[in-house]
Amino acid sequence: MPRRDPGPSVKDDELYEKLRDEGNSKEKSARIANAAAAEGRSTVGSRGGESGSYEDWTVDDLRKRAAELDIEGRSSMRKAELIDALRSH
Template identity: 50%
Template sequence: MAKRAKPRIKDADTYEALRDQGASKEKAARIANAQANDAMNPSKKGGKASPYEEWTKDALYERAQDIGISGRSKMNKDQLIKALRNH
């Protein structure tokens, strides 16, 4: 069975800063790698979405459902936030 390669982060400082701000691992990696690529010009500002703490539990549940997070029906609001950030 082939081993799955661990994703590489091309701009570790940007990745860590985004994670500290609450971005998911996937989003932080995507932005950090785009900024490290001279052929791409990602925006430095980003979106205007409110922090997960301001979302309702139902909205968090719907987002978790869109992403495909398993076990979401048994999670409370804090657990949903953690699962979304760690996705």
């Protein structure tokens, strides 16, 4: 399989490729790879858990977050669909 060229904005190409191979979006992979390059992989890996589970969010809050991420079709999605879309973004 040919390597994808993420471009000059991605600072950790190896991690970016691994994340893309796992099925993560380009945006999410780049965000994680750049954070890891700036702060170190162990720091980024130990961070997280600051936000509650999406299941605890209201549909309105989920739609607001989906709007921030520009997820298409969010206005007609049910709660479970919004959660899936947010997790796979």
